[in-house]
Amino acid sequence: MTFQVSREEGLYYRQTLFNNARRVILKVGSAVLTDENGLVPEIIGHIARQISFLQSTGREVILVSSGAVAAGRRRLGVIKTPHEELKVKQALAATGQGLLMQAYEQAFADFRQPVAQILLTHADLSHRERYLNVRNTIHALFDFGVVPIINENDTVSVEELRFSDNDTLGALITNMxxxxxxxxxxxxxxxxxxxxxxxxxxxPVYTVAAINEEIERMAGHSTSLLGTGGMMAKIQAAKMVAACGGSSFIGPGRHPQILQALFSGELIGTFFLPGNGRVNRRKHWIAYVLKPQGFLVIDDGARRALVDLGRSLLPSGIVEVRGGFAVGAPVHCLDRDGTVVAAGLSNYAAADIEQIKGKKTGEIAGILGCKDSDEVIHRDNLVIMNRKEQPGSILI
Structure with a gap:
């Protein structure tokens, strides 16, 4: 359930966190940037002006921007169909990405603010070395006073290389x-x-302290006219950021002074407070960046050991193996109800876990002929995903 906090408490939390925010990620969706005529220069101008203002206050800002496909669609005169082929979307993205960056380059030039383009696929973040290279590039751009503009590389992305939406991409970059x-x-x-x-x-809900099931249900009442994410994707993105100690905001992108309004303390949009815990960057990479290649169903005793006691996953607590995967693969641990309990890197291949599931660690060598590890997933490579639900305080 949720409980309400006072207006004064909500404003205090907002103002404190906005005042202390030195590094900010701004995600702008297609529904804000485009209309039936394509990109809206006035909106892009507002965004450039406000980001340049934040830069001038000593903050570092990254812009995650959608809009390439919509811009390409307008330029090529392609009417959207219910079952549009992937190659059509990729062609539209290839056409529109240049238009999108041209619009930003021109808008930021009015404020003498240099910008840079970074296009990413999921593979760029799921490969550890490439993930670190992306992070290092962003830090170098910060050193030069450049605003990175990030988008998914829709031209080459296929299903297994895609982020689910730019809301998720923005959250991953925020935590990275x-x-x-x-x-x-x-x-x-x-x-x-x-x-x-x-x-x-x-x-309206102005402040959320913790995202629980009731808060998630509220997301079904708010719908976006364009874009791929929807409100639920935005709520889940905020949840990812909270897990790593960051705060989030969801609000009206066409408000011409939206960033100034936020940083001056105006009560607008919905603000999500940071979580109590803080997942380190490597565990964030395991939990939120890597896509699971398989699943391990665990019993109640194993669930308690992982969640309540902070222990590793042993073979004795595994009751079912789903999917085929190799040693070192990312997997998700499910309880008997199918709820994701944890994410981790497996010390054993799926075929070997199938043989040792439900067994004691002392039996592993006798079954497999060798024993590489006592644990199927060591706690250093394991992240708890769903703890006991906390009440979400809200300001209405």
Missing amino acids: IGADMYIILTDVDCLYTGHPLKDATAR
Whole structure:
């Protein structure tokens, strides 16, 4: 359940976190940047002006921007169809990405603010060395006073290389570089307690301390007209950022002074406070960047050992192996209800775990002919994903 906090508490938390935010990620969706005529220069100009203002205050800013496909669609006159082929979307992205960067380059030039383009696929972040290279490049751009503009490389991305949406990409970048704040600008004013067009009692939610199931259900009441993520994707992105100690904001991207309004303490949009815990960067990479190649179903005793006692996963607690994977592969641990309990790197291949599941560690060598490790997943390579639900405090 949720409980309400006072207006004064919500404003205090907001103002304190905005004042202390030195590194900020700003994600802008297609629904903000485009209309039926393609890119909207006025909106892009507003964004460039506000980011340049934040840069001038000594903050470091990254812009995660959608809009390439929409810009390409307008330039080529391609009408969107329900079952559009991947190669068409890739061609639209290839056409529109240049237009998008040209628009940003021109807009930022008015403020003498240099920008740089970074295009990423999921493979760029799931490979550890490439992940670190991306982070190092961003830090170098910061040193030069450049605003990185990041987008998914839709031209080459296929399903297994895709991020689910740019909301998720922005959250991954936020956690990767240890940013203080993740700002998501969309065409929805904020999170509501109910559907504002159907429920007369629906109220805006201004501050969320912890994202629980009730908060997630509220996401179904707020819908975006464009874009791929939707409000639920934005809530999940905020949840990822909170897990690593950052705060998030979701609010109206077409407000011409939105960033100034936020950093001056105006009560607008929905603000998500940082979580109590803090996942280190390597464990964040394991939990949120890597896609699972298989699943291990564990019993109640193993679940308690992982979640409550902080222990490693032993073969005795495994009841089922799903999927084929090699040694070192990322896997998710599920309880008997199918809930994801933890993510980790497996010390054994799926075929070997199938043979040793439910067995004691002392039996591993006799079954497999050797024993590489006592643990199927060592706690140093394991991240708890779903702890006991906390109440989410809200300011309405």
